[in-house]
Amino acid sequence: xxxxxxxxxxxxxxxxxxxxxxxxxxxxxxxxxxxxxxxxxxxxxxxxxxxxxxxxxxxxxxxxxxxxxxxxxxxxxxxxxxxxxxxxxxxxxxxxxxxxxxxxxxxxxxxxxxxxxxxxxxxxxxxxxxxxxxxxxxxxxxxxxxxxxxxxxxxxxxxxxxxxxxxxxxxxxxxxxxxxxxxxxxxxxxxxxxxxxxxxxxxxxxxxxxxxxxxxxxxxxxxxxxxxxxxxxxxxxxxxxxxxxxxxxxxx
Amino acid sequence: xxxxxxxxxxxxxxxxxxxxxxxxxxxxxxxxxxxxxxxxxxxxxxxxxxxxxxxxxxxxxxxxxxxxxxxxxxxxxxxxxxxxxxxxxxxxxxxxxxxxxxxxxxxxxxxxxxxxxxxxxxxxxxxxxxxxxxxxxxxxxxxxxxxxxxxxxxxxxxxxxxxxxxxxxxxxxxxxxxxxxxxxxxxxxxxxxxxxxxxxxxxxxxxxxxxxxxxxxxxxxxxxxxxxxxxxxxxxxxxxxxxxxxxxxxxxxxxxxxxxxxxxxxxxxxxxxxxxxxxxxxxxxxxxxxxxxxxxxxxxxxxxxxxxxxxxxxxxxxxxxxxxxxxxxxxxxxxxxxxxxxxxxxxxxxxxxxxxxxxxxxxxxxxxxxxxxxxxxxxxxxxxxxxxxxxxxxxxxxxxxxxxxxxxxxxxxxxxxxxxxxxxxxxxxxxxxxxxxxxxxxxxxxxxxxxxxxxxxxxxxxxxxxxxxxxxxxxxxxxxxxxxxxxxxxxxxxxxxxxxxxxxxxxxxxxxxxxxxxxxxxxxxxxxxxxxxxxxxxxxxxxxxxxxxxxxxxxxxxxxxxxxxxxxxxxxxxxxxxxxxxxxxxxxxxxxxxxxx
Numbered sequence: 048x049x050x051x052x053x054x055x056x057x058x059x060x061x062x063x064x065x066x067x068x069x070x071x072x073x074x075x076x077x078x079x080x081x082x083x084x085x086x087x088x089x090x091x092x093x094x095x096x097x098x099x100x101x102x103x104x105x106x107x108x109x110x111x112x113x114x115x116x117x118x119x120x121x122x123x124x125x126x127x128x129x130x131x132x133x134x135x136x137x138x139x140x141x142x143x144x145x146x147x148x149x150x151x152x153x154x155x156x157x158x159x160x161x162x163x164x165x166x167x168x169x170x171x172x173x174x175x176x177x178x179x180x181x182x183x184x185x186x187x188x189x190x191x192x193x194x195x196x197x198x199x200x201x202x203x204x205x206x207x208x209x210x211x212x213x214x215x216x217x218x219x220x221x222x223x224x225x226x227x228x229x230x231x232x233x234x235x236x237x238x239x240x241x242x243x244x245x246x247x248x249x250x251x252x253x254x255x256x257x258x259x260x261x262x263x264x265x266x267x268x269x270x271x272x273x274x275x276x277x278x279x280x281x282x283x284x285x286x287x288x289x290x291x292x293x294x295x296x297x298x299x
Numbered sequence: 300x301x302x303x304x305x306x307x308x309x310x311x312x313x314x315x316x317x318x319x320x321x322x323x324x325x326x327x328x329x330x331x332x333x334x335x336x337x338x339x340x341x342x343x344x345x346x347x348x349x350x351x352x353x354x355x356x357x358x359x360x361x362x363x364x365x366x367x368x369x370x371x372x373x374x375x376x377x378x379x380x381x382x383x384x385x386x387x388x389x390x391x392x393x394x395x396x397x398x399x400x401x402x403x404x405x406x407x408x409x410x411x412x413x414x415x416x417x418x419x420x421x422x423x424x425x426x427x428x429x430x431x432x433x434x435x436x437x438x439x440x441x442x443x444x445x446x447x448x449x450x451x452x453x454x455x456x457x458x459x460x461x462x463x464x465x466x467x468x469x470x471x472x473x474x475x476x477x478x479x480x481x482x483x484x485x486x487x488x489x490x491x492x493x494x495x496x497x498x499x500x501x502x503x504x505x506x507x508x509x510x511x512x513x514x515x516x517x518x519x520x521x522x523x524x525x526x527x528x529x530x531x532x533x534x535x536x537x538x539x540x541x542x543x544x545x546x547x548x549x550x551x552x553x554x555x556x557x558x559x560x561x562x563x564x565x566x567x568x569x570x571x572x573x574x575x576x577x578x579x580x581x582x583x584x585x586x587x588x589x590x591x592x593x594x595x596x597x598x599x600x601x602x603x604x605x606x607x608x609x610x611x612x613x614x615x616x617x618x619x620x621x622x623x624x625x626x627x628x629x630x631x632x633x634x635x636x637x638x639x640x641x642x643x644x645x646x647x648x649x650x651x652x653x654x655x656x657x658x659x660x661x662x663x664x665x666x667x668x669x670x671x672x673x674x675x676x677x678x679x680x681x682x683x684x685x686x687x688x689x690x691x692x693x694x695x696x697x698x699x700x701x702x703x704x705x706x707x708x709x710x711x712x713x714x715x716x717x718x719x720x721x722x723x724x725x726x727x728x729x730x731x732x733x734x735x736x737x738x739x740x741x742x743x744x745x746x747x748x749x750x751x752x753x754x755x756x757x758x759x760x761x762x763x764x765x766x767x768x769x770x771x772x773x774x775x776x777x778x779x780x781x782x783x784x785x786x787x788x789x790x791x792x793x794x795x796x797x798x799x800x801x802x803x804x805x806x807x808x809x810x811x812x813x814x815x816x817x818x819x820x821x822x823x824x825x826x827x828x829x830x831x832x833x834x835x836x837x838x839x840x841x842x843x844x845x846x847x848x849x850x851x852x853x854x855x856x857x858x859x860x861x862x863x864x865x866x867x868x869x870x871x872x873x874x875x876x877x878x879x880x881x882x883x884x885x886x887x888x889x890x891x892x893x894x895x896x
Contacts, residue, residue: 048871048878057881063888068479071517075486084489085369092361092369109369112305112358116425116437119312120444123418126319127448130411131463135455211323218320225313228305237360238305 097245098254099176106180107260111239115224118264122221125271132278134286143284146200156198163191171265175254181261185268193276201284210277213270220267227259301354303344304373307383308425310341311390311417318410318417327409334413335394338420342387345424349380353805355430355816366817372492374430374816377802378641382427382564385648386557388785390420396656396778397549412452419445419553426561430816432481432522432573433491435565439477439525442558443470450546450554453761461874462545468876469538472883473528480521483514484573493572494816497809500578511580519580520891522569523588524883527890530562532626533595534886536619537872537879540603543615544755547763548659551611552652555618560644563622567629567637567806575809580894582632588893589630596623597719599868601726606860606869608670609757610658610734614651617694617727621647624723627716628709635830638803639708642789642796646701649786650693654731656779657687660771661738663764669757670734675741683771684739686779691735693786695728695847696720698832698840701789704796706843707836717839724843729850736855743855793831800829 048056076082093104106114134140167187174180196204231240239256246253314337318330325333348354354375357363361370394413422441429435447470451463485491488499504510511519524535531539539559543551566589574580600620607613621643628640660683662668665676677684693700698707706724710716736742762768789795804827805811814820854860871878 048873048875048881053875053877053881056885060881060884060886060888063891064884067513067517067520067887067891070513071483072514074512074514075483082489084367085485085491086489088367088369105369108359109361110371110434112371113431113434113437115309115312116434116441119418119421120437120441122316122319123415123422123441123444123448126315126411126414126418127444129408130415130448131451131454133408133454137455214322215320218316218318218322222313222316222320225309225316228309231359232302232306237302237357238309239358240360 094248096241096254096257097248098257099249100174100178100180102178103174103180103257103261104254107174107257107264108241108254111228111260114260114264115228115239118221118224118267121271122217122267125217125275128275128278132282137289138286139289140285141287143201145202148198148200153198156194160191160194160198163194164188167191167269171262172251172258174261174265175257176249176251181264181266182268185265186272188265188269189272189276192273196280201280208273208277210274213273213277216266216270217274220263220265220270223263223266224260227256227263230256301356301375304348304354304356304375304428305358307341307344307348307387308373308421308428310344311337311421311424313337315414315417315421318414322408322410322414325410330410331394331398331413334410334417335391337417338387338390338394341420341424342384342391345380345384345387348375349377349384352821353377353815363817366498367490367495368492371434372430372494372816373428374812375428376805376812376815377798378564378637378806379427379568381641381799381802382557382561383424385645386420386423386427389553389556389648389652390416392652392778392782393549393552395774396552396659397547398772398774415445415449416549416553419449419558423557423561427564430494430572431492432484432496432569436474436477436481436525439529439565440474442529442561443467443474446470446542446554446558449550450542452547452550453545453763456545456761459545462542465874465876465879466538466542469535469879469883470528472880473525473535476521476887477525480518480524483518483521487514487518492816493569494813497573497576497579498813498817500573501576502578504578510577515574515578516580516584516894517891519574519585520887520894522573523566523890524887526562526565526569527592527886528562528883529559530566530622530626531559531596531619532562532592532623533599533619534882534889536596536599537882539619540612540615540872541874543618544609544612548611548655548662551614551655555614555655556648556652559618559622560625560648563625563629563640563644566626571807571809572812584894584896586630586632587896588890589626591893592890593623593626593630594719596620597627597723598623601723602862602865602868603872604727605730606862606865607730607755608860609755610661610668610670610673611655611757612755613670613730613734614654614658617730618651620723620727621651621694624706624709624720627719628705631709631712632807633712634800634803634807635712636709637806638796638800638829639705641705641799641803642701642708643705645789646693646703646705646786649782649789650690650700650702653686653779653782653786654690654694656775656782657683657690659763660775660779662760663762663768664771666760666762666767667758668760670737672756672758673738674744675738677739678741680771681739683776683779684735686776686783687739688732688735689783691728691731691847692844693728693783694724694731695844696724696840697844698837699787699790701786703840704790704832704836707833707840708830710839711830711833711836721839721843721846725846725850728844728847729854732847732851733854736851744858796831797826797829801826
């Protein structure tokens with residue numbers, strides 16, 4: 048298609064879609080109303096399960112099967128990336144040299160790293176109580192490790208990031224979630240049923256299986272992001288085509 | 300048994316997790332054994348569930364109270380379970396087929412390919428079993444993500460990367476549309492479960508005294524868009540030939556065999572459960588939408604299929620054509636239409652996967668999937684040729700293949716349907732038979748390079764076994780033969796047709812589904828009398844097969860396959876991501892027009 052024709056087709060489609068969506072939106076419930084059928088039910092269920100953070104109760108208890116699917120989407124994306132960014136025939140691995148980092152950046156990075164790590168772990172651990180949880184905290188923890196790449200260099204990052212171990216943790220986090228779900232079956236209830244003692248409302252050990260599933264997701268997300276970034280960084284910094292050209296040297 | 304339904308989905312996922320966790324230390328045969336075991340376990344669970352009465356499973360034990368639940372339900376109805384069983388069986392076949400495949404797995408990730416296949420299986424089984432719209436979207440995305448990675452597996456070459464990219468763009472766009480639609484339904488009803496949303500819509504319509512308003516129609520169009528993209532219905536189909544032609548052969552078997560059909564299944568499921576009641580969309584609008592897109596896909600797919608010389612691309616377009624026929628069958632909105640389509644899908648999965656399997660053998664033997672280049676080269680492997688031709692006849696609708704029975708059951712429903720079904724079956728089957736005659740018998744001319752227009756050739760492809768094989772590996776041939784035997788069994792075992800017919804009755808029952816899921820009233824029906832082979836059906840099958848043979852015989856000596864007046868249509872399949880995105884967005888407009896009219 049010519050560029051002009053493509054734009055016409057696209058414009059016609061966009062206009063029709065916009066008209067459809069705008070018409071639909073005029074039929075939505077009015078803004079600011081007090082009618083929240085699912086929200087009401089979900090909060091009631093969260094309180095009944097002694098889970099102070101209702102969002103976590105939805106994610107790891109009421110709709111825990113969705114979260115298994117979402118965790119698996121991330122898990123699959125990382126595995127897919129590992130496969131697609133692998134070193135292929137005609138490519139070799141070179142060791143990147145040390146990098147010059149301004150002293151201020153180095154000091155700042157090294158100062159912030161432990162703080163970020165701690166915040167990430169806190170966010171994972173308190174998912175059942177306050178906003179946050181395994182997905183959010185996992186990304187923060189993974190980010191904290193990569194501050195070392197910014198503050199020092201790639202070699203330093205590689206030293207604190209044994210990739211094999213993180214791949215093991217990636218699979219283990221995913222497997223742990225699935226097996227915790229099976230524990231509900233073994234306990235005589237349904238898959239992913241919250242069968243553990245619910246504990247005292249608003250304490251760290253409340254919520255039954257919620258903190259455990261949350262931790263499994265935290266482990267999986269942390270390692271998944273680390274493995275993901277490792278392969279992108281490796282592709283950009285380490286992998287060269289045989290004739291010495293950096294990534295992209297393969298024929299397009 | 301109902302508590303075990305989720306295991307059908309999670310057992311393959313667990314297998315994948317173990318393969319990734321232990322990937323560095325596990326030798327390849329062990330990794331493949333683990334994968335095969337996980338896939339087979341899931342298949343066995345699905346088969347066991349099929350043997351019992353239909354049941355629903357509330358994950359996390361969040362059973363409904365007064366018809367409301369905060370949880371997610373998996374529904375073990377026969378059609379969904381049957382699709383999950385088909386998926387799992389096909390995955391086992393694919394793992395057996397790829398036993399000698401990919402001699403060079405990614406360094407340190409020997410289990411990466413089987414792990415991806417298991418994740419694909421988990422995604423498809425989850426999609427087939429879930430009774431929750433948002434959960435269906437999650438598994439839709441899972442299928443997609445794994446599909447993109449598997450399509451681009453051979454990153455050394457440019458075409459797989461392009462195919463995966465196109466697949467990713469168009470499917471993601473469809474996914475966003477579906478999510479928007481789900482959001483609208485959630486805003487209206489405060490529910491995400493299909494049965495609950497359907498029931499709330501009906502009650503709202505009852506209270507308001509009128510049927511669907513703009514919101515319901517828009518939700519229908521948007522939710523349907525993603526599913527039609529997956530089903531590769533015209534004009535959402537452009538990604539399919541680009542992706543299927545370049546994906547590794549075992550992946551093509553899964554993509555064409557079940558994944559595309561999942562889109563049609565999703566469309567039918569959402570339509571009957573959510574929009575099928577008095578509060579949903581008018582049946583006429585929904586039927587028109589699926590019928591127009593189905594017939595369009597069938598014709599475009601057949602026309603494009605005939606003109607290909609790249610054998611995998613030819614098979615991909617035949618999938619577009621046959622999915623069009625499936626949508627046409629679903630559009631009838633009757634138990635007969637659904638039963639016929641279900642049998643057609645079963646037979647097609649076996650036949651199409653077997654055809655891809657045979658093509659893979661040619662690829663590994665000659666490093667080419669080009670009809671002209673391969674001319675006469677298949678003479679040394681007559682058994683593979685026989686299987687390939689049998690697959691072509693199955694596509695053409697030769698009785699007693701399952702494809703033929705399904706086709707017969709659907710086309711008897713309307714006076715003009717036989718013409719469409721016979722034409723499309725004959726053209727797609729004829730194209731395959733033409734390839735069979737030229738490659739395995741050496742019939743006709745070697746063919747010359749066509750001058751007119753750009754054309755995708757299938758030469759200079761990398762064999763997927765690492766190096767070329769001389770004789771066809773035993774597992775590959777065995778898998779192809781078994782798949783064809785399965786396609787044959789679908790058409791010859793009367794009990795299967797009886798079970799499918801009863802399942803289709805329950806599948807199309809809007810109120811019955813909601814009662815089974817929300818009120819715990821079992822939806823199982825005793826098997827009543829059902830249609831099987833009739834003289835007309837078998838006669839039409841023989842006719843389309845004879846036409847296919849005639850078409851193949853006539854064209855085998857011709858130098859060019861091109862149909863001159865279809866050049867503009869061929870140019871539309873440009874490989875340009877922007878074109879495909881534009882058509883997808885325009886497709887949303889087209890579906891809205893058809894649904895509203």
